[in-house]
Amino acid sequence: MPTIKDVALKAGVSATTVSRVLNNRGYLSEELKHKVHQAMEELNYRPNELARSLSRSKSNIIGLIIPHVSLPFFGELTSHIEEHAYREGYKLLLCNSWQDKQKEQEYIHMLRASRVDGIIMGSHTLEVEAYRQMNLPLVTFDRQISPDIPYVCSDNYEGGKLATTLLIQKGCRHLAHIGGHPKLNILSHLRCVAFEDMAKQHNLEYVTLHTDNNSFDFEAYEQLLGQLFAEHPEVDGIFAGSDIIAAYALKACRTRGRRVPEDVKIVGYDGIMLRSLLDPPITTIRQPMEAIGKLAVDLILQQVQGHSVAAAHILPVELEEGATT
Amino acid sequence: MPTIKDVALKAGVSATTVSRVLNNRGYLSEELKHKVHQAMEELNYRPNELARSLSRSKSNIIGLIIPHVSLPFFGELTSHIEEHAYREGYKLLLCNSWQDKQKEQEYIHMLRASRVDGIIMGSHTLEVEAYRQMNLPLVTFDRQISPDIPYVCSDNYEGGKLATTLLIQKGCRHLAHIGGHPKLNILSHLRCVAFEDMAKQHNLEYVTLHTDNNSFDFEAYEQLLGQLFAEHPEVDGIFAGSDIIAAYALKACRTRGRRVPEDVKIVGYDGIMLRSLLDPPITTIRQPMEAIGKLAVDLILQQVQGHSVAAAHILPVELEEGATT
DNA sequence: AGGCCATGCCGACCATTAAAGACGTTGCGC
DNA sequence: GCGCAACGTCTTTAATGGTCGGCATGGCCT
Numbered sequence: 207m208p209t210i211k212d213v214a215l216k217a218g219v220s221a222t223t224v225s226r227v228l229n230n231r232g233y234l235s236e237e238l239k240h241k242v243h244q245a246m247e248e249l250n251y252r253p254n255e256l257a258r259s260l261s262r263s264k265s266n267i268i269g270l271i272i273p274h275v276s277l278p279f280f281g282e283l284t285s286h287i288e289e290h291a292y293r294e295g296y297k298l299l300l301c302n303s304w305q306d307k308q309k310e311q312e313y314i315h316m317l318r319a320s321r322v323d324g325i326i327m328g329s330h331t332l333e334v335e336a337y338r339q340m341n342l343p344l345v346t347f348d349r350q351i352s353p354d355i356p357y358v359c360s361d362n363y364e365g366g367k368l369a370t371t372l373l374i375q376k377g378c379r380h381l382a383h384i385g386g387h388p389k390l391n392i393l394s395h396l397r398c399v400a401f402e403d404m405a406k407q408h409n410l411e412y413v414t415l416h417t418d419n420n421s422f423d424f425e426a427y428e429q430l431l432g433q434l435f436a437e438h439p440e441v442d443g444i445f446a447g448s449d450i451i452a453a454y455a456l457k458a459c460r461t462r463g464r465r466v467p468e469d470v471k472i473v474g475y476d477g478i479m480l481r482s483l484l485d486p487p488i489t490t491i492r493q494p495m496e497a498i499g500k501l502a503v504d505l506i507l508q509q510v511q512g513h514s515v516a517a518a519h520i521l522p523v524e525l526e527e528g529a530t531t
Numbered sequence: 532m533p534t535i536k537d538v539a540l541k542a543g544v545s546a547t548t549v550s551r552v553l554n555n556r557g558y559l560s561e562e563l564k565h566k567v568h569q570a571m572e573e574l575n576y577r578p579n580e581l582a583r584s585l586s587r588s589k590s591n592i593i594g595l596i597i598p599h600v601s602l603p604f605f606g607e608l609t610s611h612i613e614e615h616a617y618r619e620g621y622k623l624l625l626c627n628s629w630q631d632k633q634k635e636q637e638y639i640h641m642l643r644a645s646r647v648d649g650i651i652m653g654s655h656t657l658e659v660e661a662y663r664q665m666n667l668p669l670v671t672f673d674r675q676i677s678p679d680i681p682y683v684c685s686d687n688y689e690g691g692k693l694a695t696t697l698l699i700q701k702g703c704r705h706l707a708h709i710g711g712h713p714k715l716n717i718l719s720h721l722r723c724v725a726f727e728d729m730a731k732q733h734n735l736e737y738v739t740l741h742t743d744n745n746s747f748d749f750e751a752y753e754q755l756l757g758q759l760f761a762e763h764p765e766v767d768g769i770f771a772g773s774d775i776i777a778a779y780a781l782k783a784c785r786t787r788g789r790r791v792p793e794d795v796k797i798v799g800y801d802g803i804m805l806r807s808l809l810d811p812p813i814t815t816i817r818q819p820m821e822a823i824g825k826l827a828v829d830l831i832l833q834q835v836q837g838h839s840v841a842a843a844h845i846l847p848v849e850l851e852e853g854a855t856t
Numbered sequence: 857a858g859g860c861c862a863t864g865c866c867g868a869c870c871a872t873t874a875a876a877g878a879c880g881t882t883g884c885g886c
Numbered sequence: 887g888c889g890c891a892a893c894g895t896c897t898t899t900a901a902t903g904g905t906c907g908g909c910a911t912g913g914c915c916t
Contacts, residue, residue, distance in 0.1 A: 207643075208872060220897050232892050250664075252644040256590060257871030260581045260902050267624075275613070276606040276804065285601045288627050297645065300625040301614050319577035320622065321532075322886060339575070424807055437636075453808040459808050480805065481599065482749055483778040486784050534903060545864055550905060558862050582903035585870045859897080870904090872903105877898070884891090 208249040217245035228253055259321065268316035268506055271301045271310060272328035272461065277301040277422055278478040279495075280328060282348075286499025287326060294507060295325070302328040305422065314340055324506035326387050330392070343509035345502045348393045350517070356505050358519045359393045360493040365402025365523040369445045369491050374408050376531050378443025378471055381405050381412040382434055384455065385447035386422060394447065397475060401445050413438050431458035442470055449474035449481050452488045456530065472530040486529035494521050533574040540703055542570035544751040584646065593831055596626045596635060597653035597662065598798045602747055604773065604820075605653060608672075609783035611824025612651060619832060621648070626687050628654040639665055649831035655717070668834035670827045673718045675842070681830050684718045687817035690848040691725025694770045694798040694816050699733050701770025701856050703796055706730050709780065710772035711747060720771065722800060738763050752776050756783035767795055774799035774806050777813045781855065786813055797855040811854035819846050826835040 210228075226232050227242040239489040245251075248310055261264040263469060268291050272280045288298045298356065299322060301313040310331050317325055324343030330351070337344065337351050346357045373381060383401040387392070398414060407411035417426040433453055446452035452474030456466055464470045466486065474481070477492030501519055509513050532831055536555075539546040544567065551557050570576075584590040593616050597605045613623045622646060635656050649668030662669065662676050671682045698706060700849070708726045710719070721740040723739060730737035740759055742751045757778055759766060761766040771777035777799030781791055789795045793809065799806070802817025826844055833840050 221872080222874090222898080223896060225871095226896085229872090229873080233896080235895070238895080251620070252640060254585075254871050255645045256581055256585045257902090258873075260579070260585055260871045260904090261871075263902070265581060274610060275600055276603070278601070278603065278606075278612045278805070281601040281603075281606040284625070284629055285599060288625055292626075297641070298625050300609070300613055300623050301617075302610055305875080315577060316622070318532075320580045322798040334614060357755075422803065450808065479749070480603070482773060483782060484808075485782040536903085547865075547906085548863065551863090556906085558860090560862060563862080581871090583905075585872090586871070586903080586905045608896080737904080772913050860915080861913085862911100864893105865909085867908095867911080869906085872902085875899090878896085880894100882891100882893080884889105886888095 207254075208251045210251075210253065212249055213242065213245045213524070216249060227340070245339065245351075261355055263321075264294055264510075265321045267297045267299055267320065268503065269281050269299045269301065269311050269313070269320070269322040269325040270328070271303050271317075271325065273305045273422060274302050275300065278450065278480050279476045282478060282495050283328065283499055286496045287503055290500045290503040292511045294503065296503070296507075303331070303475050305331060306330045310528070311336065314376045315336055318342065323510050326502045326506060343506050345505045347498070347502060350393060353517055356517050356519060357504065357514050358392070358502050358510075358521070360491075360498065360523045361520050362396035362523075363395050363400045365475060365491040365493075366397035366445070367404055368523065368525045369397075370401045370404035372473060372489070372525065372527075372531055373443035373445060373471055374404065374410065376443075376467075376471055377415045380438070380440045381410055381443045381445065382438065383387065383412070383414045383442045384427070384430055384451050385414070385416050386435065386451070397445075397447060411440075413441065424454070427454045428458070428473075431455055434463055435464075444470060444472045445473045445501055446472060449476045449478045449488060449490055452490065452530070453481075453484055456486075456488065466530050474530075477524075477526060481528075489528040489531040490526050492526045493525045499519055506508075532579070533576045535576075535578065536573075537574055538567065538570045538576050541574060542567045584728075588646075588833075590646045590648055591620055592622045592624055592645065592647045592670055593828065594624045594626065594638075594645070594647040596628050596638050596642075596650065596652070598630045598747060599627050600625065601773065603805050604801045607803060608653065608822050608824055611821045612828055615825045615828040619828065621828070621832075625670070630656060632655060632656045634698070636661065643667065648835050651827045651831060668831050670830045670834075672823070672827065674719060680832075682718070683823050683827050683830065683846070685816075685823065686845050687721035687848075687849045688719050688725045689802060689806050690816040690818075691722035691770070692729055693848065694722075694800065695726045695729035697798060697814070697850065697852075697856055698768035698770060698796055699729065699735065701768075701792075701796055704735055705763070705765045706768045706770065707759055707763065707781055708735070708739045708770045708772070709752070710739070710741050710758065710778050710820075711776070712830040722770075722772060729843045734834045736765075737845060738766065749775075752779045753783070755778055758818050760787055769795060770795045771797060771799045772814060773805045774801045774815055777815065777855070778806075778809055781809065781811075781813065790854050799855075802849075802851060805851070814853040814856040815851050817849045817851045819848070822846055 210221045210224050214224045252410040291298050303310040326345050328347040330349045348359045349356050385398050415430050444455050455472050459466050459470050474488045478488050535549050536545050539549045608613040616623050620841045628635040651670050655674045673684045740755050771781050773832050780797050784791050784795050799813045799815040802815050
């Protein structure tokens with residue numbers, strides 16, 4: 207790989223001058239620019255980003271820690287984040303935490319050592335102190351860590367309210383909610399809170415089920431649904447914490463001969479693209495994933511530029527009716 | 532962020548000694564090691580990977596270019612690649628090419644500029660020359676670019692054969708294949724070739740449909756299936772080029788009142804985890820994704836270490852029967 | 857005395873950037 | 887018409903944070 211010196215030699219100027227042409231800094235004659243550009247092309251030169259990063263103390267890399275890219279929601283979110291980051295001249299270092307405390311901590315260390323300019327956290331298993339200590343631009347998704355760390359999330363409460371209200375309005379009298387995260391500091395838990403509030407408000411019976419570990423285990427979902435139908439056969443309305451869970455609910459209904467939406471109505475959450483391959487299409491609360499991804503990147507960039515940013519960033523959700531209600 | 536000098540000062544030794552402790556080089560007394568480690572901990576010191584990379588001319592970063600992480604197959608593959616890379620001390624820079632020529636080229640430039648140690652390509656829209664020019668450890672997935680660039684793929688022909696044979700054996704007489712990539716140099720096209728070979732061998736009628744652009748457009752799949760059922764209502768066996776396409780096929784059958792598997796049988800390809808949320812579970816040809824991911828990483832590492840590697844790496848597939856056959 | 861062990865010090869090196877300096881030409885004020 | 891600053895253009899030097907090799911310096915052991 208040619209270096210700046212090779213270019214300098216070929217163009218008959220000093221390395222600094224090449225650097226100045228690269229960055230368009232200071233006084234540069236047209237002739238010189240041309241000469242240098244030509245030399246760069248002939249050598250197929252690309253400036254070494256490692257050296258640039260070291261010199262400028264800025265890597266233009268954003269670290270992304272999520273539970274797992276292969277989860278549809280996080281896959282889509284990652285796509286959007288990557289796209290906006292790239293558009294702004296940033297690269298994305300991907301880390302799958304598997305929702306594991308130790309992995310998450312290791313990744314944080316690794317990203318700090320790599321001098322990433324900021325970290326977007328979609329996985330949060332650690333204690334508050336661990337995040338505050340890292341002393342780096344940070345944005346979390348769906349968790350409020352402390353008043354000075356910005357977070358992005360969808361309007362979880364409103365989403366839960368919309369979903370539950372729809373079920374009630376469509377005539378459901380025995381409601382159930384199945385969610386993934388029982389932890390209170392995870393904002394998605396507000397979906398559950400809203401569900402319970404609505405059910406109480408309408409004096410309806412309701413059940414709430416959660417996976418006990420903080421994971422995204424597909425088998426756990428199947429088990430939970432089995433449990434739900436065994437213990438509460440009267441349930442006629444399910445608000446699922448994600449579209450994936452909704453898909454399992456749909457499958458569980460079909461297996462047990464419950465017709466959807468006639469006998470049981472189902473509402474999901476997220477609005478992942480893949481729901482289009484389910485049949486019937488599920489009703490869901492759509493999160494604005496693209497906006498979330500863009501905002502997460504922007505909040506990192508603003509912090510990088512030294513601006514202070516607001517803590518709460520709650521984006522609106524939208525009810526999208528399919529054929530399961 | 533503290534530097535090696537800060538650690539040296541705190542421990543009362545020279546920076547060289549700290550570097551020696553870091554890299555376990557030369558003679559080091561236990562006492563010294565302890566002293567230095569303590570200083571590092573107290574300062575929460577992490578060596579600057581940018582500086583190390585620059586100095587060693589090795590970044591320990593692998594670039595991954597794929598069409599899109601949010602496609603389930605690539606999401607899962609990415610997960611495995613990331614996991615194995617991390618286990619070997621490598622980081623992963625993620626690039627979604629959107630199957631776009633220009634983006635792919637830009638990403639290649641960017642990754643070279645970032646001095647990644649190697650590139651895993653799961654997206655290939657460019658001409659052969661573009662790949663050969665990059666002069667970097669490279670591994671491609673599902674495409675043979677040239678005899679000296681190693682590639683990893685599943686046994687596409689065998690997979691196509693297994694799928695088609697199963698359909699025939701189960702009594703299908705009017706076969707159809709729906710695939711995504713009509714390009715011949717993409718190895719997954721062999722699935723289609725095997726399909727046609729088998730159909731001919733058994734003297735059966737068959738249709739082959741492809742999306743015309745080289746994309747993964749979900750709507751195109753739906754359209755294609757509509758076309759298939761309109762023009763060839765007699766079709767009773769579908770070999771889909773992916774599980775996603777199979778899911779759409781399933782949906783299309785249901786919409787049109789064709790029972791699966793009684794009237795139409797369906798076999799997919801890939802074996803993505805998400806197929807477990809489909810109902811009925813689809814029969815599929817499972818690619819060993821974890822092995823593919825691991826191998827791709829290993830092939831990069833071997834090249835990094837200067838070993839020459841074999842070109843072809845074809846991993847076995849497995850037929851997994853669900854309830855769509 | 858010679859060999860091993862443990863550390864320090866110096867400088868080159870990686871590729872690039874930032875700040876300051878050099879140098880010939882002009883223009884301006886007095 | 888002389889001194890001096892400004893100007894445009896490029897170069898020199900130092901810094902970024904770490905690695906690495908060589909060489910020097912002791913102390914301890916045999």
